[in-house]
Amino acid sequence: MPEAPPVRDPYPLKRPLDALAAVVLLLLTWPLLLLIALAVRVDLGRPVLFRQVRPGQHGQLFTMMKFRTMRDATDASGTPLPDAARLTRFGQLLRASSLDELPELINVLRGEMSLVGPRPLLPEYLPRYSPQQARRHEVRPGLTGWAQVNGRNALTWERKFALDVWYVDHASLALDLRILLLTVGRVFRRADILPEGQSEVAAFLGSVPAPLSVPAREVSGAAAHTRSLP
Structure with missing residues (x-):
């Protein structure tokens, strides 16, 4: 079995700052985490946390944790109902406010995720990426990312991946x-939670051969902003 490539951070302080921020945020939000956990227990029962395997840096699998937002419900044949049918009102509130993502701070503390990076998607998507799109796994996945503050789920998959690679x-x-400052604003506005006219995000089934690029005006604007910061 080939050895996994070494972990690479885009800049030296990224991992130490991630770990410090995760510790501080967990200490500050533990009463809220406890209240949400109790509310999920009352609304949905056990387990309180939703755990799912996701690919991290270099496609290495890890178990991501979130608060549960959906009930267990199946049709007559035992097949789980669509997400929209299983999502409770309380679950919708958690998702709209992004509070269901708070347990991912534990993933950040473990070094499996970063505060900022491409969002971790499903393992079955790995063979569907073009070589360019697969570059999104060159860094740790994040709680939020460049695609999340530039349209989130209102974007096409190709557009999301182009932003991730950028x-x-x-x-x-x-x-x-x-990105963190823009994320706070988007959370309060509850922007781009779902594609317009849809009740859930469609699965990624593969892409066109030629990867899409980020418009030059967007790249130059972001670069100019970055240069202006200390």
């Missing part, structure tokens, strides 16, 4: 701080 090539402390 982040891989331009990641810096200044850009990460910008």
Whole structure:
């Protein structure tokens, strides 16, 4: 079995700052985490946490943790109902506020995720990426990312992956701080949670051979902003 490539951070302080921020945020939010856990237990029962295997840096699998937002419900044949049919009102509130993502701070503390990076998707998507799109796995996945603050689920898959790869090539402390600030605003506005007119995000089934690029005006604008930060 081939040895996994070494872990690479885009800049030296990324991992130490991730770990420090995860510790601080967990200490500050533990009462909220406890209240949400109790509410999930009452609304959905056990387990309180939703655990799912996701690919991290270099495609290495890890178990991502979130608060549960959906009930267990199946049709007559035992097949799980669509997400929209299993999502409770409380679960919708958690998703809309992104509070269901808070347990991922534990993944950040473990070094499996970063505060900022491409969002971790499903393992079955790995063979469907083009070589260019697969570059999104060159860095740790994040709680939020460049694609999340530039349209999130309102974007096409190709557009998301183009933005993810742009982040891989331009990641810096200044850009990460910008993304975190933009994320706070988007969470409060509850922007781009689902594609317009859809109740859930469609699966990624593969892409066109030629990867899409980020428009030059967007790249130059982000680069100019990054240069202006200390």
